[in-house]
Amino acid sequence: MSGDVLITGASSGIGKQLALDYANAGSTVIACGQSEERLAALSQQNDNIRTLAFDVTDLAATQCAFDALSPLPKLIILNAGTCEYIEHGQIDSALFKRVFDVNLFGLLHCLEAMQDRFDDQTHLTFVGSTASYVPLPRAEAYGASKAALSYLAQTLSIDLAPRGVTVTLVSPGFVKTPLTDKNDFPMPMIVTPEVASEAIRTGIARKEKEVHFPKKFSLILKTISLLPLSIQQSVIRKMTGKAA
Numbered sequence: 001m002s003g004d005v006l007i008t009g010a011s012s013g014i015g016k017q018l019a020l021d022y023a024n025a026g027s028t029v030i031a032c033g034q035s036e037e038r039l040a041a042l043s044q045q046n047d048n049i050r051t052l053a054f055d056v057t058d059l060a061a062t063q064c065a066f067d068a069l070s071p072l073p074k075l076i077i078l079n080a081g082t083c084e085y086i087e088h089g090q091i092d093s094a095l096f097k098r099v100f101d102v103n104l105f106g107l108l109h110c111l112e113a114m115q116d117r118f119d120d121q122t123h124l125t126f127v128g129s130t131a132s133y134v135p136l137p138r139a140e141a142y143g144a145s146k147a148a149l150s151y152l153a154q155t156l157s158i159d160l161a162p163r164g165v166t167v168t169l170v171s172p173g174f175v176k177t178p179l180t181d182k183n184d185f186p187m188p189m190i191v192t193p194e195v196a197s198e199a200i201r202t203g204i205a206r207k208e209k210e211v212h213f214p215k216k217f218s219l220i221l222k223t224i225s226l227l228p229l230s231i232q233q234s235v236i237r238k239m240t241g242k243a244a
């Protein structure tokens with residue numbers, strides 16, 4: 001199987017919109033996800049979309065799926081992710097493991113399965129989150145997994161540069177998808193998957209190191225992250241209604 005763009009987490013939300021937009025623009029897309037049913041429905045929407053169903057938490061399954069790719073797509077968007085919140089600061093290591101297994105180790109499995117075939121045309125894109133910018137209540141597991149992903153993207157960008165491999169880190173604010181439909185709190189400045197896809201594709205086309213959106217929201221969080229931690233935490237408590 002061959003394609004121009006590989007997208008994990010393409011059976012839903014942001015990844016699905018990216019798959020449709022790249023396919024509508026004429027690129028051949030390898031859309032990955034777990035749900036064969038949703039992937040089949042997606043491929044029926046555009047002949048440019050081919051599908052690969054596997055679980056990114058399973059290294060052997062991930063390796064097997066990517067071994068079917070020849071050649072490796074030049075653009076690889078590692079977007080598969082999940083979100084679970086903890087309650088009242090109660091640590092639940094099983095929950096952390098579930099979140100890290102998809103958001104960090106799933107992404108690492110994809111990289112490990114493909115890395116020997118990267119060349120100087122390979123462009124990697126990691127979908128992180130603005131949640132990694134500041135400490136957000138209940139997001140201990142999700143935010144930590146995305147902070148790890150952010151560090152990984154920034155470091156790999158340096159280490160892979162001699163091979164000509166480029167890396168873009170994407171940090172979305174809130175996007176309306178099945179992932180955020182589960183949230184039970186206000187989501188300021190939430191955008192549609194269409195807006196998210198446009199921002200991501202524009203950033204990738206420019207080979208930007210970092211793509212974050214919506215700008216007003218992400219820049220507010222970036223600014224807060226520059227403040228002393230005690231002030232950051234006080235501002236975040238007020239913003240999220242968690243004032244002591």
Ligand SMILES: NC(=O)c1ccc[n+]([C@@H]2O[C@H](COP(=O)([O-])OP(=O)(O)OC[C@H]3O[C@@H](n4cnc5c(N)ncnc54)[C@H](OP(=O)(O)O)[C@@H]3O)[C@@H](O)[C@H]2O)c1
Nearest residue numbers: 009011012013014033034035055056080081174175177179
């Ligand atoms: N929505 C937001 O506000 C927001 C904000 C910041 C960052 N993000 C990040 O953006 C990415 C996409 O999120 P989304 O909002 O589009 O979520 P979504 O609609 O829930 O889609 C998540 C995608 O990840 C796939 N996935 C999850 N676990 C997987 C696994 N074990 N193996 C393979 N695929 C797996 C899902 O496939 P199946 O459904 O087939 O299992 C689905 O295609 C995530 O990394 C998320 O953290 C989202």
